[in-house]
Amino acid sequence: MLWLEVIVVLAAIFFGARLGSIGIGYAGGLGVLVLTLGxxxxxxxxxxxxxxxxxxxxxxxxxxxxAGGLDYMVSIAEKILRKNPKQITILAPIVTYVMTFFAGTGHTAFSTLPVIAEVAKEQGIRPSRPLSIAVVASQVAITASPISAAVVFLSGVMEKQGIGYLELLAILIPSSFLACMCAAFVANFLGKDLKDDPIYQDRLAKGLVKTRGATKLELKPGAKLSVAIFLVSILAVVTYATLISDKIGVIKNPVLPRNEAIMLFMFAAATFISFFTKIDAAQVLNSATFKSGMSACICVLGVAWLGDTFVVNHIKEIKAIAGDLLNVYPWLLAVVLFFASTLLYSQASTAKALIPSAILLGVSPLTIVASFAAVSALFVLPTYPTLIAAVEMDDTGSTRIGKYVFNHPFVIPGVIAIALSVIFAFVIGGMIL
Structure with a gap:
């Protein structure tokens, strides 16, 4: 029966991956139905x-x-990239990392990818270099964002293990950012130079490569104000979470727990943005960010529910098989998280499905925190939305998927970024904890 249950779980994940996008959530729910009723x-x-x-x-x-806030952020990003175009491979991941860090979602990278591709072409730089590490950085930054669902979940379970919210961020932020910068340095040397790429030369000769130049966005009146309100709300979240933490303990027995506080601060921000910028709240339902976020909710619901259903029924067997192995080779947790996230397509889903099991298996808190960055291996299969967008936006043909599926420009920078994030987190965590 155990093997049959494993087959059901894997079949649901693979079937969902084939459906793509929100389909992995659908298939996850189907898997739960089969495991329980079946x-x-x-x-x-x-x-x-x-x-x-x-x-x-x-x-x-x-x-x-x-309200135009994302357009305003993109306009700032474009100014930064165009001011130092020769450093596009280093600056691009900084831009996408920072935007994801503050927004808590990697989908903000969509709006910057066309700018990155355009600036790279103008400088004769192979666009696959900055695009690949920019996409990876937008995914890795999820594991450092103070308001991402994955980090908030991890902070909740690690607080019970004696690691506070600020300590967690103090480990995750520098380790992930430094790792992305190291990966960016390596990405700068990957692939042929654009002028030596036969596919680019062929597309250029056919007139398939176009240069658009700098974009001129007409910013809405409330764009800057909406960004200011959102940033203040993030500051409020971090401040409140710090004040109620066991380590700081300024607010004893808080009426409002941290998770609920994050939700309410975000709703307050949405309210103030809607009121002060005079937007039509109904338009939010049609925004690209809202649609992608709701899709993420379905994916997390189906996949994490599937994983938890399997684990809670077999925790004794898992502990017997994996407990001793993880105690001897703690870095294997990062490997497990890495491969799980390639299939689950969500940092939050992966963390929710596997981190509690790691705690039950007796894995040390430092190992769990240090391995956390490995939940961002969403770049391995070339079907993730931001990855596909990067391929489509590069008309030079340099950012392409190879015939062996896995030989695409995102793999090497991604593996380097995650491996170094884990290593740096072990070092920094060892000093802080």
Whole structure:
């Protein structure tokens, strides 16, 4: 029966991956149905907190997008990139990392990818270099964002292990950022120079490569104000979470727990943005950010529920098999998280499905925190939305998927970024904890 249950879980994940996008959530729910009604397993927990945090953060970002805030952030990013175009491979991941860090979602990278590709072409730089590491940085930054669902979930479980919110961020932020910068340096040397790429030369000769030049965005009146409100709300989240933490303890027995506080601060931000910038709140429902966020909620619901249902029914067997192995080779947790995230397509889903099991297996808190960056291996399969967007936006043909599927420009920078994030986190965590 155990093997049959494993087959059901893997089949649901692979089937969902084939459906793509929100389909992995659908298939995850189908897998839960088969495991429970079909095979009689006990129902696992629904990842309610993770889903609600994603919804509330996306609600605020959607309002900011309608108010023109994301366009304003992109205009700043374009100025930075065009001011130092020769350093595009280093600056591009900084831009996408920072935007994801503040927004809590990697989908903000969509708006910067065309600018990155254009600036690279203008400088004769192979666009696949900055685009690949920019996409990777936007994914890795999720594991450092103070308002991402994955980090909020991790902070909740690690607080019970004696690691506070600020300590967690103090490990995750520098380790992930430094790792992305190292990967950017390597990416600068990957692939042939654009002038030596036969595919580019062929596309150029056919007139398929176009240069658009700098874009001129007409910013809405409330664009800057919406960004300011959103940033203040993030500051409020971090401040409140710090004040109620056991380590700081300024607010004893808080009426409002941290997760609920994050949701309410985000709703407050959305309210203020809607009111002061005078947007039509109904338009938020049609914004690209809102749609992608709601899709993420479905994916987390289906996949994390599937994983939890399987784990809670077999925790004894898993502990017997994996417990001793992880104690001897703790870095294997990062490997498990890496490969799981390639299939689960979500940092939050992967964390929710596997981190609690690692804690039950007795894995040390430092190992769990240091391995956390490995949940960002969403770049391995060339089907993730931002990855596909980067391929489509590069008309030089340099950012392409190879015939062996896995031989694409995102793999090497991505593996380097995650491997170094884990290593740096072990070093920094060892000094802080």
């Amino acid at each position: 095979l009689g397993l006990k129902l696992g927990s629904i990842p309610i907190d993770v889903i609600l945090i994603i919804m509330s953060v996306i609600a605020a970002i959607g309002a900011m997008q309608v």
